[in-house]
Amino acid sequence: MKRYQNLVMVLAAIALVALPLWMVKKSAPGTDGKQVQIFAGADDTAKDLVSTLSPSYKPWVQPLLDPPSAETGSLLFALQAALGAGFIGYWYGCSSTRAKLNQSREKTVGC
């Protein structure tokens, strides 16, 4: 069981991501003919909620740099994830190789 614990947990995480994609259905376009967007960012939904709670509020600063398109934005997010995943992969590779080498050394000394 212990051996498969990690695999089961990763599969469960993937299922939790995949299920909403399959469960949440796009509702029909409203009367104004605008397409309903699903899986938009919660951060943006909160931004809209601010506008409904206090309609007079105007943001007093604009972001310094705004990615010119969604593609550029996702490029930077991918870069951020790649940096992190790259380092974790490096650590995992180093660690598992070290563990293997230690094991084989113990074996030869044992003989």
Next chain:
Amino acid sequence: MHIMEGFLPVKHAIGWSIASAPFVAYGLKTINKRIKTNPEQRMLLGVAAAFTFVLSALKLPSVTGSSSHPTGTGLGAMLFGPTAMAPIGMVVLLFQALLLAHGGLTTLGANIFSMAVVGPFAAAAIFRIAKAARLPFTVSVFMAASCADLLTYLTTSAQLALAFPDPAGGFTASFAKFAGVFAITQLPLAVIEGLLTVVVMNALVRFNTRELKDMKVTGELAVAREAQA
């Protein structure tokens, strides 16, 4: 949990920045001290930071039909203590605020407070309580990481509710609305964060047994089990 640039009134923006600053400063001090005395833990600090980088970049779809992201700060808080995560969280938030227009400089203090202060402190506290209650190690890790994730988003909801109380129902009604946006979306994501944190923690226990024992993350038990394996 990112409050967008300019979306907190000036007073709130300044207040949250002042509240977060000492945590970041003290966190930098603890990290420096630890790396000096235990240089072998540098690699683990890198793993903790990298984990936050990956998880906070993943915007995952949720059952509510909107997307949000985990924070990844629980792992580092369990390894290095809650204060170490404040500067690490700041680096991630600064990257997103400057380059991605995700979050902002005026809201940086508030965002640090929810993701890199409240989350890590919750993770460290829950982890300690769960261990004291003799819950299994993986269960403790899971609970700490997922609760930290959820509490981060509840903090954001409270911050926004404080700044924008409901005209009729005040803070409480506004908090319920923001929590409806953030917390419910976050429920499945908190579970995902808990699961992934356990996976990485399992690998850490396997490969960095000695360091984790030194850092008092695992007790003698895990070390003994590792020696048998």
